Amino acid sequence: MKTLLKLAFSSLLALPLTANAQQETFPEGSVPNEHNLEGVQWPRVDAKGNTYFKIHAPYAKKVQISFRGPMTREADGYWTYVSPKPETVGFHYYQIIVDSVSAADPGTKSYYGMSKWVSAIEIPEGLPYDKVQNVPHGDIRMKKYWSEMTQAWRMCYVYTPPQYDKNSNETYPVLYLQHGGGENETGWVFQGRMSNIIDNLIAEKKAVPMIVVMDRGYAMPPGQSTVRFDNPKTNAFLAGAAVVPPSAPRQTPRPAMNMQRMLGLFPKLLVKEIVPMIDASFRTKPTRENRAMAGLSMGAMHTYIVVMNNQDKFASLGAFSGGGAGPVDQIDTLYDGIFANPQKFNKEFKLFFMSTGxxxxxxxxxxxxxAMKAKGLKNVVYYESPGTAHEWLTWRRSLHEFIPLLFK
Structure with missing residues (x-):
């Protein structure tokens, strides 16, 4: 028995030497995708933005990388794909499609997009504003609460700034920050890297310390299901990050859709339930001047509806990739004519921020x-993200531009 154990142990010791002797080679200049699990080498990205995928599926008949194309079968049971040209800088969702079955890549972290858990590959921008830096960091907390409107337990993520627990007598302004269609309350935390962006801005003394609330932007009456964003019609309507491949045309026609069903009860729920719950649970400054809302795509629609119809509760607004506040040829009549009344608008709004790629x-x-500026409306800011479409890099940049303007 002892002899057998010694032989088995000797064999285990020899395994790393065998693996090293057959060390894998990688495309020159490439590095693992930053969203890979620890130690996983594929997919890979090089400095020019070329991407390289490798999947082990020896019994598959066909393997594809979504939004890119078919993979090539190799003799050893692996399938490979090399992008025909560099991909666009930024964060891109993808799935593996094996014999018509779509799934997240088991070698990467998963992110909630397209109403499902999918993978992502990042073509680095090469700037530090959204990276973890050696600065004081805030906390991201999970807050559960009961909703009377939906008769269900809900949960939101809440960012509290550095020193929140230490400075127990200090109160803070609040930003309500919403995700886009097909995503959820995790979007800004993980895909959007909001805490890194805000931590860095606070450390640079470019931003006021604030609380940020990120809730799930779907809310329906009991018994009704929400709209899903994993079908072609809904995806085309939103032209979202989840459905814009790196090489695709960037302007997607939008078919008709039931807007009321998509938005659901959430705008009312935020005002009637979420805001009071946050004010009761955290040390907020519960005044309109210290309350703002922003969102991307569908979240921008939520923002316009909430803020423009509750000007007694919000004084600042941010709409990222959400269009204007309405048809420009009807600007004088929108929201009880506030855009035609510079005196009232300039008194009510501390910031009206709109951005797009x-x-x-x-x-x-x-x-x-x-058109707003031509009417003498102040505190109107337009930001255009260079070279990006309806995608997370547009929204990270937008948040980075928006935050320093808040609560000043």
Whole structure:
């Protein structure tokens, strides 16, 4: 028995030497995707933005990488894919499609997009604003609460700034920050890297310390299901990050859709239940001047509805990739004519921020912002993210521009 154990132990010791002797080679200049699990080498990205995928599926008949194309079967049971040209800088969702079955890549972290858990590959921007730096860090807390409107338990993520627990007598302004269609309350935490962005801005003394609330933007009456964003019609309507491949045309026509069903009860729920719950649970400054809301895509729609119809509760607004506040040819009549009343608007709004990517048909947003400014409306800010479409890099950049302007 002892002899057998010694032989088995000797064999285990020899395994790393055998693995090293057959060390895998990688495309020159490439590194593992930053969203890979620890130690996983594929997919890979090089400095030019080329991507390399490798999947082990020896019994599959066909394997694809979503939004990219078919993979090539190799003799050893692996399938490979090399991008025909560099991909666009930023964060891109993808799935593996094995014999028509779509799934997240088991070698990467998973992110909630397209109403399901999917994978992501990142073409690095090469800037530090959204990276973890050696600065004081805030906390992200999970807050559960009961909703009378939906008759269900809900949960939101709440960012509290550095020193929140230590400075127990200090109160803070609040930003309500919403995700887009097909995503959820985890979006800004993980895909959006909001805590890194805000931590770094606070450390640079460019931002006021604040609380940030990120809730799930779907809320329906009991017994009704929410709209899902994993079908072609809904995806085309939103033209979201989950459905814009790196090489696809950036301007997607939007078919008709039941807007009321998509937005559901959430705008009312935020005002009637979430805001009071946050004010009761955290040390907030519960005044309109210290309360703001922002969101991307569907979240921008939520933001317009909530803020423009509750100006007694919010004084600042941020709409990222959400168009203007309405048709520009109707600007004088929108929201009880507030855009036609500079005196009232300038008194009510501390910040009216609109942003878009340069590759997602920015004219509509830019024209609305210019029309507002032409009417003498102040505190109107337009930001255009260069070279990006309806995707997370647009929204990270937008948040980075928006936060320093809040609560000043």
């Amino acid at each position: 340069s590759e997602e048909n920015p004219d509509r947003v830019k024209t609305f912002a210019e």
